[in-house]
Amino acid sequence: MIKFHINQSENANYIYQQIYERLKGFILEHKITAGDKLPSKRQLANELGVSINSVATAYDQLLAEGYIYTIERKGYFVETVGHFINVPSLKEYKLPKYLKETSNHKKGWLSFSHIATDSSRFPFNEWMKSQQKAIKEHKREFAEITHPQGPFTVRRAISDMIALTRGVTCEPEQIVIGSGTQPLVHQLMAMQSSNIKIAVENPGYSRIFQLLKTLNLNVLPIELDKEGIDIGELKRTKPDFLFVTPSHQFPTGAIMPISRRVELLSWATMKEDRYIIEDDYDSEFKYGTDNIPSLQSLDQNRRVIYVGTFSKTLLPSFRISYMVLPPKLLEKYKYHYSDWIQGSNSLHLYTLHDFIQRGEYARHIKRMNQHYNKKRKHLINALRLKFQGNIHIKDVPAGLHFLATFNAEKSYEKINEKAQEEKLEIYTIKRFMLEGEVKRSSNIQLVIGFASIKQEDIAEAVDRLYRVVY
Numbered sequence: 103m104i105k106f107h108i109n110q111s112e113n114a115n116y117i118y119q120q121i122y123e124r125l126k127g128f129i130l131e132h133k134i135t136a137g138d139k140l141p142s143k144r145q146l147a148n149e150l151g152v153s154i155n156s157v158a159t160a161y162d163q164l165l166a167e168g169y170i171y172t173i174e175r176k177g178y179f180v181e182t183v184g185h186f187i188n189v190p191s192l193k194e195y196k197l198p199k200y201l202k203e204t205s206n207h208k209k210g211w212l213s214f215s216h217i218a219t220d221s222s223r224f225p226f227n228e229w230m231k232s233q234q235k236a237i238k239e240h241k242r243e244f245a246e247i248t249h250p251q252g253p254f255t256v257r258r259a260i261s262d263m264i265a266l267t268r269g270v271t272c273e274p275e276q277i278v279i280g281s282g283t284q285p286l287v288h289q290l291m292a293m294q295s296s297n298i299k300i301a302v303e304n305p306g307y308s309r310i311f312q313l314l315k316t317l318n319l320n321v322l323p324i325e326l327d328k329e330g331i332d333i334g335e336l337k338r339t340k341p342d343f344l345f346v347t348p349s350h351q352f353p354t355g356a357i358m359p360i361s362r363r364v365e366l367l368s369w370a371t372m373k374e375d376r377y378i379i380e381d382d383y384d385s386e387f388k389y390g391t392d393n394i395p396s397l398q399s400l401d402q403n404r405r406v407i408y409v410g411t412f413s414k415t416l417l418p419s420f421r422i423s424y425m426v427l428p429p430k431l432l433e434k435y436k437y438h439y440s441d442w443i444q445g446s447n448s449l450h451l452y453t454l455h456d457f458i459q460r461g462e463y464a465r466h467i468k469r470m471n472q473h474y475n476k477k478r479k480h481l482i483n484a485l486r487l488k489f490q491g492n493i494h495i496k497d498v499p500a501g502l503h504f505l506a507t508f509n510a511e512k513s514y515e516k517i518n519e520k521a522q523e524e525k526l527e528i529y530t531i532k533r534f535m536l537e538g539e540v541k542r543s544s545n546i547q548l549v550i551g552f553a554s555i556k557q558e559d560i561a562e563a564v565d566r567l568y569r570v571v572y
């Protein structure tokens with residue numbers, strides 16, 4: 103039997119743990135071999151000068167993990183444990199530098215991100231009130247997993263609300279809540295056959311494009327014309343699904359006119375099981391016009407899958423989004439996902455439910471519309487003042503971002519590099535060009551989000567942007 107010592111000093115590991123570690127090591131290194139008898143608990147305790155209890159605990163742990171076995175009235179024996187295979191090249195593998203992460207707190211940065219929002223304006227007190235109420239009323243539900251599509255009452259509140267605000271006609275049964283647009287689209291695509299074709303707008307939402315590519319689907323980026331996605335190209339390529347942002351095209355900001363909407367809906371009916379996914383991500387924000395009804399509200403033939411999100415109206419980190427499935431797809435969904443576990447946090451969902459029911463959600467959106475409208479005007483003025491004749495802004499009074507074109511010659515790589523230096527988060531159009539080269543001309547296009555930047559930081563952010571562009 104191999105001898106060892108126990109470190110009895112104050113800051114040493116527990117005694118049982120030391121015994122366990124040493125014996126485990128001996129067994130794995132084959133210093134004691136299969137079938138060897140271990141000393142009795144009393145014997146080892148005496149040898150080490152420790153209590154029998156410590157040895158017993160160590161033996162129990164080794165027994166539980168399968169290092170040793172016991173034969174009644176005979177004692178403890180070493181199990182047969184094979185040899186590890188050591189491949190030196192794998193053993194020496196360390197994370198390369200480019201995979202190393204640092205805490206991503208971006209101190210001193212300013213952001214024109216299109217996806218971030220401003221948490222300083224979020225009514226946390228009202229949200230907490232709703233949360234307290236949710237906890238009081240739904241304790242039992244928190245101990246269980248919910249319906250795969252999310253709690254029915256929450257779906258009912260959402261369906262009532264979008265009927266009113268977006269003209270979406272649906273039953274709560276048709277709503278699927280999820281932790282984001284990506285996971286919802288993922289679910290939707292995973293239940294289709296693998297040879298389907300899906301068309302996306304180009305430029306478009308790259309996070310969905312990437313997802314579809316990763317799923318190995320046949321993705322067709324389709325150019326835009328003045329009215330939106332090129333219908334001729336759709337008729338030629340005949341995709342099964344189309345992902346569009348009709349209320350506020352991402353990233354160009356264009357609002358799809360009724361003529362193109364009618365064309366699209368008619369086109370959808372021309373092939374069996376053809377659907378349009380309507381990504382209605384920021385339609386709650388309109389400055390000066392009324393809300394533009396959703397594409398789903400015009401659909402007579404149930405070919406539109408409406409996708410909505412609370413990421414832009416509440417906070418993107420809450421991760422609450424939903425889709426509305428046409429009846430035929432709902433049937434398919436239920437067939438595939440009856441065992442699915444809902445991915446959104448129930449506490450947040452019931453909190454949201456109360457927040458909506460008490461009218462806080464509508465009030466918050468109203469306040470944010472005023473706030474964003476002011477900020478947007480302020481930013482556009484500041485940009486025009488700074489860049490003078492060298493900026494053209496596609497000024498669509500909607501959403502949380504706009505497209506700006508600058509007279510400047512610089513590669514997009516250089517722009518990104520410079521932005522890094524200036525500590526300015528900014529997205530160039532290149533990121534959203536899903537295929538093909540960006541047409542090189544002597545201008546630069548940037549997608550400028552204004553939700554996260556603070557009013558008082560606008561001047562500084564515009565100065566940084568100037569240094570980035572010129």
Ligand SMILES: *Cc1c(COP(=O)(O)O)cnc(C)c1O
Nearest residue numbers: 282283284307352383411413423
């Ligand atoms: C913010 C955003 C969404 C919403 O994404 P979630 O995953 O629901 O947070 C969808 N589409 C576009 C273009 C967006 O900018």
